Amino acid sequence: MTPPTPKRSTPSRRRRGLGIWAALFSTVFLLVLTAGLGLGLYGVHLDKVVRSKFEGKRWALPARVYARPLELYVGRPMTQDALVGELQRLKYRETADLGRAGSFNTDGDRVLIRTRPFRYWDGAESERLISVQIADGVITDMRSGGNGRDLALVRLDPALIASIYPTHNEDRVLLRRQQLPPLLVKTLLAVEDRSFYQHLGVDPRAILRAAFENLMAGRTVQGASTLTQQLVKNFYLTQERTLERKAKEAYMAVLLDHRYSKDEILTAYANEVYLGQDGSRAIHGFGLASRFYFDRDLDELSTPQVALLVAILKGPGEYNPRRHPDKATERRNLVIDLMAHHQVISAAEAEQAKSAPLGIKDGGAKPAGDYPSFIQLVRRQLQRDYREEDLRSEGLRIFTTLDPLIQTQTETAVQTRLPKLDAQRGYKRGTLETAAVVTSVSQGEVLALVGGRDTDYAGFNRALDAVRSVGSAIKPVVYLTALSQPERFSLLTPIADRPISLRIGGQLWQPKNYDRRTHGTVPLYRALAKSYNLATINLGLQVGVDHVADMLGRLGVVRPVKRVPAMLLGSVSLPPIELAQVYQTIAAGGFRAPLRAIREVLDAAGKPLNRYPLAVEPVVSSDAAYLTQWAMRKVVEQGTATWLNQKLPEDLQVAGKTGTTNDMRDSWFAGFSSDRVVVVWVGRDDNKPMGLTGSSGALRVWGDIMASIDNQSLRDAAPDSIELASACGSSEIPFSRGHAGVSNCGSQGGPDKAAPAEQEPKLAQGQTSEPSDPAPPRRERDEPRNVSPFMSDFYGN
Template sequence: MAKPVRRRPLQRRRRFGGFLLRWVLLALIGLGLVGTLYSVHLDRIVRAKFEGQRWALPARVYARPLELYLGRPLFADQLEGELDRLNYRRVETPTLPGHYHREGDRFLVNTRSFRFWDGEEPARRLEIRLRDGQVADLADAAGGFSPALVRIEPMLIANIYPTHNEDRVLVRRKDLPDLLVAGLIAVEDRSFYRHLGVDPRGIARAAYSNLRAGGVVEGASTLTQQLVKNFYLTADRTFERKINEALMALLLERRYGKDEILEAYANEIYLGQDGSRAIHGFGLASRFFFNKSLSELSVPETALLVGIVQAPSTLDPRRRPEAALSRRNLVLDLMARDNVISSDVAESAKRTPLGLAEGGGRPVGNYPDFVSLVRRQLQRDYRDEDLRSEGLQIFTTLDPLVQSVVEQSLPTQLAELETSRRMTPGTLEVATVVTSVAQGEVLALAGGREPGFAGFNRALDSVRSIGSLVKPAIYLAALAQPQRYGLTTNLQDSPVNLRVGNDTWSPQNYDRRVHGAVPLHRALSSSLNLATVNLGLSLGLTEVTETLYRLGVQRNIVRVPAMLLGAVSMSPLEVAQIYQTIAAGGYRAPLRAIREVVDANGRPLNRYPLSVEQAVDPHAAYLTTWAMERVVTHGTARWLGSQLPKDLRMAGKTGTTDDMRDSWFAGFSGDKVAVVWVGRDDYQPMGLAGGTGALRVWGDLMLALPNESIPRDPPDGVVAGSGDAPPYVAGTRPPSGRQEGGDEGTGTPRQDVVQAAAEATPEPSSSSEDRSPRRAPERQNHFLSDFFSR
């Protein structure tokens, strides 16, 4: 009997095959689930960054724009200097934005468009004629009309970079030149508008082209893959990174349109290094390499930017010009191959040099002292991280024309002063603040004799005794009481001896003489110490102090008799606030360095509007200004008066502290206020009074600027004197020879004021808050010293 055939192995194999198939299917399902979950994870990453804040953008700080209008004071060399600072190119025939032509005082200027806080300023073709130092004709040569006002784009003066030091200038897709886009696609991704993120045909084509050329001429990655690598991933050459790159490129293409991807690519791509600053995006690269906007690029310049994309480090045109030139010419050939340009244009472009420009993309000027003031004012409204990431545009009040005059004047004048006193060069230091009268805008600021050096900022942080600069506040306080004081009121320039604690305070005049009864205006113009002290004691220290606060002083003032001769310590910026209020007729405008702040999309954020309030009596401010004009024409600043044109009126006050440690001059024209301090950081005497030191610096810089004259018309209620006679408040002019002020018209201090002064705690003339680099030795009873202030 035959034995049955055994089928167990076959059954086993079938069962095993089914078992394996099930596991394979389960594994595939599991891998598919994992892949799906991973894709969802990657998709979230793609969307989160692409739809959120894509970049940490630096804050950009701009100077004021140059405003052109008929009658604006402006010389031809100043206009050309401004255009040069803005990287305009002087050519025979202006055809592009950023070009200009000059013939004597006639300019043809093709301006660039610029988005200000209040709207877009379009590009224009201007014809400008200057005559006698002002704009005589202004016409839009393209439109055939005369605009009332044109703003040239402002100068970039500072960047506040993100912590990783990336920098970029954002550009929209519509702002990318067609030539740049076509060249980029011809070289980097010929199928960009056809593939879905990854291009297998492109990989094969690139491999073939590279094989034929014997080197890398085309990349295998699509633009989308390059964006993913730069935007989301690292440059590590790993299989995992390539898989992520391909997946994320597919997801990116699924979520967003080609133009959105191209715009992000154009802003993200790394194109070079400027020290610690990384250059990202074509917008900044165009400025960095050529000092031009993208719209101004020529064919060879465009080809160079496209060529650098492949290897920014090895193709850096400044460090490796031969390699960059070779790559640029290859790009020109590829552009001609794809009919982006003609062969003739390509051959012509190959014969041009690289045409690199220095300093592109960086701030045009170096103004660390002014930018320090800007940052301090910004800190009231913004966090530091906002300034380093939100792409804010900060429009400031800096006037480059005024700042350039300041920077030219300071080292020259200090060198002359040092020579005249046989000092070692570099002994003296200086601080300067220039503001506008009406708006309270800081136009220029220098914290030392080298304004571009980011060191100790004396204009903001050097708190020194101000000497006789305090006197106009005292006389203004008196003139605010017209029933008691007028410009012709006689004051007693008589000895003062006050018991303060265990000491006696006995100030003296600069000439150590006693002048008896003198008119109030002469006491100020001649800076008579004794007359000022008697007047201040008659008014009361509280009234004088409150007047200083109304004029804009914010720091605490210790009320002691010595404050009447300048034992009050302030920075030059604080002094500028006091004199701005007087110059503005008693209307205080808090000094500001910022006009507007807008976000990366051009939307206005915090505004810094002009804020003006009446702080002191306008009548008293006018009369004080008249007396300060006499300081210039008849008093301690007569040197300045001898330099002024006949029709230009200025006012000011000299200031000197004891032993001539500090030399000051503060003054104003009809439209500008300027304060100059000269001294030594070690507090040693220098032998320069206000009239022989700071005044010379002040006069040199202010006379180099266009100035309006102080208005002659008095406010309502003030009667102008005939001829050279002082003006007075209507109904209060004292009879000739009458003495007012003090008890019973004697011009002497009231006894209650003397008693209050004697009980006061003395303050040294050098404030305990002084923050200069080197401290002076402690000086006991310094308030007793003579403030020989002129």
């Protein structure tokens, strides 16, 4: 049987088969080509992103923030201890050899100083040797140490108080590659990326090793990200855990590795890596972390301290050495073992390092330097007064108004007095909180600012954001409004301090004096000195609630004010900084200037940045301001603040006003000398009654501050338009020319008989009211949630 002949494929069938394969190949080729082209174009886009952000961020220099320079001149009040303390804050070295700038020594009543050169906004100060003689708390002689020539004025270089990025809430300590200690670099690579100098941005072997370990464990136990990938994630990407994000991270890491050297990438990583949180401030970079955790520069760290910084990298929250010291120690010791395994250190060094304590220092690298509350104000005023695009410039130098000596004295007063007030009321230590603002009268500069009893805390700033009822601290505004009408009111105008009943919306409002008594008819100045509620209400209704509210606006209040009679007794809620603005205007004789914390901002080339103009304008007559100041002196001499007479030096004349709110929830004292305005608030964050009045609470802190800082007594010199006249048994009552006549001095005003009762004051039609003691404000939590509208309108968001 003949076997069958095999069938041969016809040429047409072979051509059809080849055509199918060719079409398939073409399709695949086109798909690959398209994908490659798309991937390439996407790579071009990512490359542009990598370059623009990396170039901008790796060398970005923070703005340096300086305190005011200390000015020395003959006649300036200054003790030798205070001068030495200032030099030490400036990091001057005490040494017998004064050959180097930034050194000093003491010789009896003289202090010899080799100053540092420094360039200010108005010129440069050269290095020089000076001799300063101090006797009885005053600089009595100052001359050049080289040629003995008398010197009129010397400015010491200002203290660097912070390094910040003005447009966001961070500060950095920027390091270059040569500033990274070899021990840190070796430890970092041994723990995080041993093949850093060999791979191309991603490490395939590490990926395979991690995949195997994770597969065997059934969960993620090991990561494979290189330092380059971690840098990409910190610089450009989110923290989401998706394959898409990981793929993008790997692609950008390869591009970054292709564009820049390993040392450039390592340096950027060391400055960018996230190492913890301090309130609202993120701790980025090993330089800042070293100061934050150990209060030391990076090159001064010991082996266990370096190991701890690298250990924290794995989880800054989980291994926070302040919150979780045991876990941090365990992780640190694991890093030390890895250091020994990879021969970064010896086994003996490792054992010694593991037995060392963590060495964490409280207050290290405090937020925004040593003065976090003040720096918060600086940030807000930068945004208020300068263009955002200018603030993005690198290397800005910001000269502020902070006086480190006054700030230190204010902080000391707060930290000394608050525990005493806690104990006085039987409270647990730390129950009472406070805020304080110190300004200069003549220039409207904020010299010191305390946002709470913990002066190192960078969180909720009560001086800027605690909006509390001001109570009787509002009363000088009522009297100033009246005295601005000299044809109607003078200091001796009789005011009825008697009960008043007003029916408001069906409810009866019957305010009372604090002592629950009435005092007949009293002269206007005494009504303020004694803080009589009923007299103030009667006066306020005479001048008009609307006029008082308008006066608040003229003095500097920008918050909306509810125009009701209760406003006259303090139902207005303000933060301390805004009340300081009100008193600043009164103290400055009726001239209002927005309080400022910044003197000048220079760019990297030393040129001043343009700022929005801040005009000083007269908003109240100088006569009315002077008469109100005179009446406020009587608050201290014979009114609610007489405690100050035993606290302050006899020759220091001051003026001020106490403030107490409903159920003693808030205690205020605001006042001034000739050149200093100080406002203090004391209360509880939970807004509960605390049992302290303005005179038993805030006044005590205020007195401690004023007794310690350098200030001058109020002067008796009056404006030319003010005349002194004899009235009511006194020969020195000031009056504005053309003042209202004085028929008597009231039942308590002097030898004259009491005036007959005046007609019952009435509300204008449609006017409403609130209870005499203002309703308690909403609770202010220990976080900046309910921020004062003043701060957003006046200081920027």
